[in-house]
Amino acid sequence: MPNILEVQDLVKKYGDFTAVKGISFTIKEGEIFSLLGPNGAGKTTTISMLSTLYAPTSGDATIAGHSVTKNPMDVRNAIGVVPQELALYEELSARENLIFWGQMYGLSGSALKERVEEVLGQIGLLDKAKDRVKTYSGGMKRRVNIGVGLLHKPKLLFMDEPTVGIDPQSRRAILDTVKDLNKQGMTVLYTTHYMEEAEELSDRVGIIDHGELIAIGTQKELTKQVGETETLVLHVGENEDPQALVTAFKNVPDILEANVVDHEISIITPSATDVLAPVVSKANERGIKIHSIDIREPNLEAVFLHLTGRALRD
Amino acid sequence: MLKTFLIGIKDVKLAFRDRAALIFMLLAPFLLTLGMGLVTGRFSGNSSSGISDIPVVIVNQDDGDLGQALVDTFNSQDLADLVEPTFGSEPEAARSMVDEDQVAAAIIIPAGFTNSIIPQQGAFNNGAMPEAVKIELYANPSRPTSAGIIKAIVDEFLSRIEEGTVGGQTSILQLLVSGRITPQEANAAGEEMTKRLQDAPNNSQLAITLNTSTADGEELDFDILAYLAPGMALMFLMFTVSYGGRSILAEKAQGTLPRLLVSPTNSMQILGGKVFGIFLTGVVQMLILIGGTSLLFQLKWGDSLGVIVLVLAAVFSATGWGMIITALARTPAQVGSVGSAMMLIFGILGGSFISLEQMPPLIQTISRITPNSWALDGFTTLALGGTLSNLSTPITALLTMGGVLFLASVLLFGKKNLVQK
Numbered sequence A: 001m002p003n004i005l006e007v008q009d010l011v012k013k014y015g016d017f018t019a020v021k022g023i024s025f026t027i028k029e030g031e032i033f034s035l036l037g038p039n040g041a042g043k044t045t046t047i048s049m050l051s052t053l054y055a056p057t058s059g060d061a062t063i064a065g066h067s068v069t070k071n072p073m074d075v076r077n078a079i080g081v082v083p084q085e086l087a088l089y090e091e092l093s094a095r096e097n098l099i100f101w102g103q104m105y106g107l108s109g110s111a112l113k114e115r116v117e118e119v120l121g122q123i124g125l126l127d128k129a130k131d132r133v134k135t136y137s138g139g140m141k142r143r144v145n146i147g148v149g150l151l152h153k154p155k156l157l158f159m160d161e162p163t164v165g166i167d168p169q170s171r172r173a174i175l176d177t178v179k180d181l182n183k184q185g186m187t188v189l190y191t192t193h194y195m196e197e198a199e200e201l202s203d204r205v206g207i208i209d210h211g212e213l214i215a216i217g218t219q220k221e222l223t224k225q226v227g228e229t230e231t232l233v234l235h236v237g238e239n240e241d242p243q244a245l246v247t248a249f250k251n252v253p254d255i256l257e258a259n260v261v262d263h264e265i266s267i268i269t270p271s272a273t274d275v276l277a278p279v280v281s282k283a284n285e286r287g288i289k290i291h292s293i294d295i296r297e298p299n300l301e302a303v304f305l306h307l308t309g310r311a312l313r314d
Numbered sequence B: 001m002l003k004t005f006l007i008g009i010k011d012v013k014l015a016f017r018d019r020a021a022l023i024f025m026l027l028a029p030f031l032l033t034l035g036m037g038l039v040t041g042r043f044s045g046n047s048s049s050g051i052s053d054i055p056v057v058i059v060n061q062d063d064g065d066l067g068q069a070l071v072d073t074f075n076s077q078d079l080a081d082l083v084e085p086t087f088g089s090e091p092e093a094a095r096s097m098v099d100e101d102q103v104a105a106a107i108i109i110p111a112g113f114t115n116s117i118i119p120q121q122g123a124f125n126n127g128a129m130p131e132a133v134k135i136e137l138y139a140n141p142s143r144p145t146s147a148g149i150i151k152a153i154v155d156e157f158l159s160r161i162e163e164g165t166v167g168g169q170t171s172i173l174q175l176l177v178s179g180r181i182t183p184q185e186a187n188a189a190g191e192e193m194t195k196r197l198q199d200a201p202n203n204s205q206l207a208i209t210l211n212t213s214t215a216d217g218e219e220l221d222f223d224i225l226a227y228l229a230p231g232m233a234l235m236f237l238m239f240t241v242s243y244g245g246r247s248i249l250a251e252k253a254q255g256t257l258p259r260l261l262v263s264p265t266n267s268m269q270i271l272g273g274k275v276f277g278i279f280l281t282g283v284v285q286m287l288i289l290i291g292g293t294s295l296l297f298q299l300k301w302g303d304s305l306g307v308i309v310l311v312l313a314a315v316f317s318a319t320g321w322g323m324i325i326t327a328l329a330r331t332p333a334q335v336g337s338v339g340s341a342m343m344l345i346f347g348i349l350g351g352s353f354i355s356l357e358q359m360p361p362l363i364q365t366i367s368r369i370t371p372n373s374w375a376l377d378g379f380t381t382l383a384l385g386g387t388l389s390n391l392s393t394p395i396t397a398l399l400t401m402g403g404v405l406f407l408a409s410v411l412l413f414g415k416k417n418l419v420q421k
């Protein structure tokens, strides 16, 4: 499959602050590619440059063969954008919003009408289509926000954290929609700070942190970076000091890494069963109460932890 | 082009769905017109609707024909219901009648008024035009509208004379004696005119009497609402344009502007669409207010072509103001507060509450920066029976003002990146 997107050394500075520090990657036609990174990593800034909203400070990208800096209009015709923040007219109904945005994408007449009904079906809002968007729940608004991005059947769809702040059901529906769209042939660039979403959806994942792409590949390739390891997660009580315990783990032989996230300690180890006994006894020595222990297969969270020493979640 | 139109239509739809905006665009001007109409007794059951029998005192110290012509105007049958003139000889006494609130205004025609406009033979030949002698209008501030009507009558009278003096002195006669006199050689003017004036069969046929009857011959009084309603509509038109300007920055904040910018629509189409939307909203608002007051209050706005052209020009110039404050502001809230201030200041300066002639000359001059003052002049002219052809001054002023403001705001918008902070 050819590349639909090629990014070369994209840089964005806001004044003195560099939000995106020269990232490069490609997306193949038909893929779901996720940009996984914590808040402030530079995901939205990257999408803004790729969608021609912001001019890059340096570097370039081509989408379906068109440069985002030199042929922005061609790029805009090829892409659909689902912005992170809702971008809708609340006083218009879902149908009116879709009609208006469809017109902005050059649709008209019966083609527009049909496509709007089709999209309304796809986002599951046919029966509420007449109601004004302001009366919708957060999840419904998110779905309209997505629908707008689909109207002109773009080759490449940008979705910037489309599930932030909504209920689990709506989130489920959105993830299923993304998978459906992909099955119908749409290439998707999806950004998120939820590891599970990236794991569930993507063919390939780019991990972004502080404006840099620190890892890229399939999930398998990425988790290999942490080696043949397992993650042991200890949940300690509210009043305990997990950091003190982590210090105590320093000289336990099989503990490769230990990081604190809230009241959890994540331990990366070649063998969870081998370190279990020493971990529990260290905790007892210090009188720290462990509520529960989980053993996890290596995941993207572990990769991020491994690469940055920080947790993905806020 | 099409997208510009579609964006504009969308904005009109949004404005008329916003309940808060509707209150300001339609309800407030309507209620204020109604309220002020009630206060001024417009609805007090009297069969002859509107204001009538405005007391005015006239002191004519001029011994020429023009002074007499103005007196005749006030005595004419056409104005009989509207004004109740009394005549005095002492300017001081006349002014104190105003001060004591016995009359709405005093008109003092000073000696030499006619001569200052129609030169006597000798004076004319040596080329020196005598200095103009001005009619004094001493208005009663506690009766702004009545005084405003008196002023409108005098203004109308003066402007007819003025128009007459432009193309050659003789045309005064054409104006004064409706069409009876063929144009004369300019240098024969003085004596000839004076003579002809005296010979004119009947002074009551003076063309300067205001055109106060409608086509179907029905008598029409100057309706106080014909001053109040446009004043209020124009004031709240300023709300509409700042609301529209505000929406440009609000769309930026709510993400729909960036979304438009990543669609295949260029920024000129978008800005054009927003401007078109403001303009269209203003026009619709004005037409609804005009239609509504016509239906509900039987208010006669006058010549409909004139009304439409004046509305377009007024909204154009108001839109210019909306754009300029938007171009200068950084946040939607700033546009909102500056816009409200502008609405009130322009409303007051433009004569929506207090007739302009009550204000000091400096303020009257300043008031000319408002679309309100020009447009209100225009609407008054129309309500008094004028047509589009009498509106060239207000319309030129409004279009020029709008054009300058648009140019300035486009330059400012060019400097200001719509996308980034």
Ligand SMILES: Nc1ncnc2c1ncn2[C@@H]1O[C@H](COP(=O)(O)OP(=O)(O)OP(=O)(O)O)[C@@H](O)[C@H]1O
Pocket (backbone or CB within 6 Å): A014, A017, A019, A037, A038, A039, A040, A041, A042, A043, A044, A045, A046, A084, A161, A193, B421
């Ligand atoms: N317009 C701007 N001006 C200055 N700094 C900005 C601007 N937009 C973003 N930033 C900064 O750039 C960095 C990257 O922001 P960006 O919005 O791209 O992150 P993100 O990965 O999308 O985060 P989130 O998950 O919170 O959406 C942040 O530190 C942010 O504060």
Ligand SMILES: [Mg+2]
Pocket (backbone or CB within 6 Å): A043, A044, A045, A084, A160, A161
């Ligand atoms: Mg973001």
